[in-house]
Amino acid sequence: MDSEGAINNNNNNNKVPRWTPSPTRSPPQKSSDEDREAVALATFPFSDHQEPTMETEMEAVVLARKEDHHHHHHDYSNNNDYADHDDDDQLGAAADGGVSVTWKDLCVTVGGGQLTILEGLTGYAEPGEVLAIMGPSGCGKSTLLDALAGRLSSTAQQRGDILINGRKERLAYGTSAYVTQDDTLMTTLTVKEAVYYSAQLQLPDSMSIAEKKKRAEMVIKEMGLQDSVNTRIGGWAVKGLSGGQKRRVSICIEVLRRPKLLFLDEPTSGLDSAASYHVMSRILKLARNDGITVVASVHQPSSEVFELFRNLCLLSSGRTVYFGPIASAEQFFTSNGFPCPTLRNPSDHYLRTINKDFDQVIISLISCTPALKW
Numbered sequence: 001m002d003s004e005g006a007i008n009n010n011n012n013n014n015k016v017p018r019w020t021p022s023p024t025r026s027p028p029q030k031s032s033d034e035d036r037e038a039v040a041l042a043t044f045p046f047s048d049h050q051e052p053t054m055e056t057e058m059e060a061v062v063l064a065r066k067e068d069h070h071h072h073h074h075d076y077s078n079n080n081d082y083a084d085h086d087d088d089d090q091l092g093a094a095a096d097g098g099v100s101v102t103w104k105d106l107c108v109t110v111g112g113g114q115l116t117i118l119e120g121l122t123g124y125a126e127p128g129e130v131l132a133i134m135g136p137s138g139c140g141k142s143t144l145l146d147a148l149a150g151r152l153s154s155t156a157q158q159r160g161d162i163l164i165n166g167r168k169e170r171l172a173y174g175t176s177a178y179v180t181q182d183d184t185l186m187t188t189l190t191v192k193e194a195v196y197y198s199a200q201l202q203l204p205d206s207m208s209i210a211e212k213k214k215r216a217e218m219v220i221k222e223m224g225l226q227d228s229v230n231t232r233i234g235g236w237a238v239k240g241l242s243g244g245q246k247r248r249v250s251i252c253i254e255v256l257r258r259p260k261l262l263f264l265d266e267p268t269s270g271l272d273s274a275a276s277y278h279v280m281s282r283i284l285k286l287a288r289n290d291g292i293t294v295v296a297s298v299h300q301p302s303s304e305v306f307e308l309f310r311n312l313c314l315l316s317s318g319r320t321v322y323f324g325p326i327a328s329a330e331q332f333f334t335s336n337g338f339p340c341p342t343l344r345n346p347s348d349h350y351l352r353t354i355n356k357d358f359d360q361v362i363i364s365l366i367s368c369t370p371a372l373k374w
């Protein structure tokens, strides 16, 4: 895959990676890897927010993605609550194409604007791919996930745009699912019971019991739990599933409705690297096979897990340090004087650079700023 998209090392002594517009200004007729690469972007800490050109490009991508999509004309931006939905919408959007999410100049504040948590974030997530949101603890990963999923607390204020398939609209009920960090599962149930019962409760009445059962079996298989169907989930007192298996059961329950958009808050937290890989590779497979758009906050992924992601959104203190393909992040850090040492896990390097050398990163990037033309 071409990794040039996010960063264009221009020959005119521009050592600074920067986003440049693709030649065409009209919305593309088809979506392709090239289209996506053309709008992939690299951003810099504390740079001014993007020029309208980027907006045009990002809209072009979402336009390309929204062909034949069924639209629900709700105002997404003004209401964070998806609860007052129409039941006819159940699984509706899932039957159509994928869901692209784009956010532009997204700001989240609390305390009546006193405290800024997210500042001017811009990015996108595309069907069939997993976007990783990474950054030091407290940088705003969960807040970004919450804002995109429309579940910010009522004390938070949101500014900027969140577009669904290029439009300001609310997600139809059942289109998105959110998997939290905690596995709130009944410890005495077996995997089969937990997923079957959830299927009976969650899936619409229009589906027969047999169809619901079939759906439950399908997700169990997709998450690689078919050999543990009769194992009790277990808890601190009763031996049961491993941590990774439990996380997969939680994901099973959330994907029963075939959401087109899946938010995962630290899906690998508390898991060792092998279990993390199992969980993430299943998620990637699901995303690819079903054209699901996955946005996941991740904490210290192993190199193997990191390579499963398509795009990376690297945050620090509520601002974007980097947004673009995983494959181009190394070049971005190298261009800015922070090459990844051989044999070091790249994601560790990026997080360490942001954490430890952050002042230096800022100085380095500020010194590069005159060369930036957005």
Ligand SMILES: Nc1ncnc2c1ncn2[C@@H]1O[C@H](COP(=O)(O)OP(=O)(O)OP(=O)(O)O)[C@@H](O)[C@H]1O
Pocket (backbone or CB within 6 Å): 110, 115, 117, 135, 136, 137, 138, 139, 140, 141, 142, 143, 144, 153, 155, 156
């Ligand atoms: N409702 C709120 N009121 C006040 N401060 C908040 C609120 N929500 C989040 N914050 C603050 O905003 C910052 C970002 O929080 P957030 O939970 O998004 O970070 P995070 O990157 O997910 O952290 P972690 O990796 O530790 O889970 C934190 O400093 C947090 O204390």
